[in-house]
Amino acid sequence: MTMEVFIVLILIAFLVAWTARPLMRRRFVSDASTPNPQLEELEALLFQREAVLHALRDLQFDRSMGKLSEEDFRQLDARYRAQAAAILKRLDELEQAVGGPSTDEDQALDEWIDQAIAALRQQRAAQAKTCTRCGAPLSLNARFCAQCGAPLGLSHVAERTSSGD
């Protein structure tokens, strides 16, 4: 047997030992911890929240690009906002139950959604705005008219939207 063969056999023996090692370490017991359904739901909700936010942003963007009609926008927007509210409510409950560290960013995002929903209600009550120069319908948080470019009053919601990206 040559030296090289010897070295390779030692390497293989070492790898087998390395494989066997975890089995020696402890008694062969099944992990008692069961999957935590709350955490799985939390994960799903976090992604859903992201998806709904994304959808809301898309809707606004699609409308200001003229891909979506005003009526469709209103309907879909209301539907997704309702969904967002439900997800947030469930997230709050879960986070309290799980007691995980809620990051500042989480809270900021939640606050932003709450504000956005409040703002929506306010605005809806005061009816939809139109551009003073050209009369085109405006999104709730527009700072400029998407049709003619006329500057409009600022709203804090719009600032959060863009910086949130």
Next chain:
Amino acid sequence: MADIGYFVMLAALGLSAYATVALFLGARRRVPELIQSGRNALFGTGLLIVVAFILLEYLLITQDFRFAYVWRQTTIGQPLFYTVTGIWGGQEGSLLFWALLLVVYMGAVYLVHRDNAAPFMPYVLAVHAFVLTFFLVVMNFEAKPFALLPVPQTDGRGLNPLLQHPAMIMHPPMLYAGFVGFTVPFAFAVAALLTGRTNATWVRLSRRWTLVAWMFLSIGIGLGGWWAYNELGWGGYWAWDPVENASLMPWLVGTAFLHSVMVQEQRGMFKVWNMVLIILTFVLSIFGTFLTRSGVLESIHAFATGKIGTYFLVYIAILLLGAFALLYQRLPLLKSEHQLDAKVSRETAFLLNNVLFLGIWFTVFWGTIYPIISELATGRRIVVGEPYFNQVAGPLLLAMLLLMGIAPLLPWRRVSMQQLRRNLTLPVAAALLTALALAISGVREWVTLVSLPVVAFIAVGHVQDIYRAWRTQRLRTGEPPHTALFSLVAKNRRRYGGYIIHLGIVLMSIGIVGSRVYDRSKDITLAPGETAQIESYRIQFMGLDSSRDLIKERIAAPIHVWKNDRFLGVMTPAIDWHFKVPGGQRETEVAVESTLIEDFYVVLTGVNEDGTVTYKIFINPLVTWVWIGGFILLLGVWIAMWPDPREERILERLQARERPALGMRI
């Protein structure tokens, strides 16, 4: 040395088989010790595969002609570069290379996802181990890389000279990196089914890996075409050859998968579709390796003598049965979270996209396996030629292009006809104008009259969409123009990366139509010093020039080339005679002058006894745009692949919170 190879391969097989079982069982029964043991065994397998690869490389470089593989892949006088890379030029070595690439992917996946995908990890590794085990079974029992020759030789046969070309050297690694790469999303899909975590998480985790695999496969296909164009000397780059189709098939289904997963991420729909598509993509990658490596394409008999094909077919059957049985069992978990909101929307466009891609795939699949089936059934091999593919796949590809033009203009969820009309006006006008312009300028070929307007439609639609989004972004944020464009793309890298890929496809389509519909060729025989005129080109034969090295004899027939009386330069088409290949092998060296308008492509086809030479000259319009489109496609992939900080944040947040409770870090 043969002993070392034997021990290493056998130990690798043992460890990977054990790893497969230990990881599956450990994950199922939730025994951390078993999972860790399986992981160690799998990494041991990886290490041994690396050792085996280095060993085989060492044997090649030292030209140890006791070994059959070394004898086949190299010969004295073969450039070192082609000896080193010859390792993936043959069957055994390329299987080992496949395994090595899988080990590399596996290590990378483990490093990237051990924290943020802890619950998936045991199953993801188990699937990798399962795939590795298959390749190790083949290499231990059939295609042995370290097999010895019955009698040691003093010189080898050498790598096929046709393959000794830079593009052909990089072609297999790229193709394999693509094939192998689809293991990763497949593994995540299986892990999602086994753990029951069938929401979009597995898609998000594996998305970038899918793009990596897709990118490599695209590069591989492109290099294959480029090689065929520059080396084979028939003037084209794609012939619907079964070997080309073998790489195109997983690309087609993989492309459908890349589009379809967006719907799952955005809308929680198409979950079953995505599972089916990734299973199919992965199985087609294995099938592609089977097609190119089993000899089944040459004839059933070649297939029957090399048993490797049987291994592959059995493994493919196991994969299909296993994956679809698992999918069937988990169907209740894959319910859609939403319904289609409307008949016309981006979702329905994606659905149509899936159907079309599968339709094109099936066309290619049928045309590729038909010769095999006909030989099995009738004993006669009926080859399906280019016309079949052009006539059946052509219209489907055209429909695909049309859909590619419309889909990005549709919003998610629903579309109002009024808005759609507004978005379609400009692209439709562009298409009509193009058609009109073509008709007026005397174009009568219907392929051009249909496809170029469609291409104009896509290009204008995409550019319009980008322009409008850019304008909206500027107005909404008040950013200066270039910042607005940058933040628009940064905000939605995947969409705009995808748009750039689409524009790359547009350029490629123009190149393909130009070069396939309007290529001309002419045979010309010239005596030394004689000139000839081919359209606007004039050539003069300068006299023969022969040379000889250790492995080949070269006869070159250089020409001077003028276009419209402007001197372009010297082109040197040649014929190489590789005398070391048993029986000798003739290889043509093509000379090409490329411009953005057309390629002037010269092949030396004959050296005659009276001192004259015969050239076949091709004028191939717009070919360069095929390659340019390919580069733009790559740029788009890079943009789409760039990490999205938002997505990373969610994964990090989850990992911080859930790791202690949800599965163990391995």
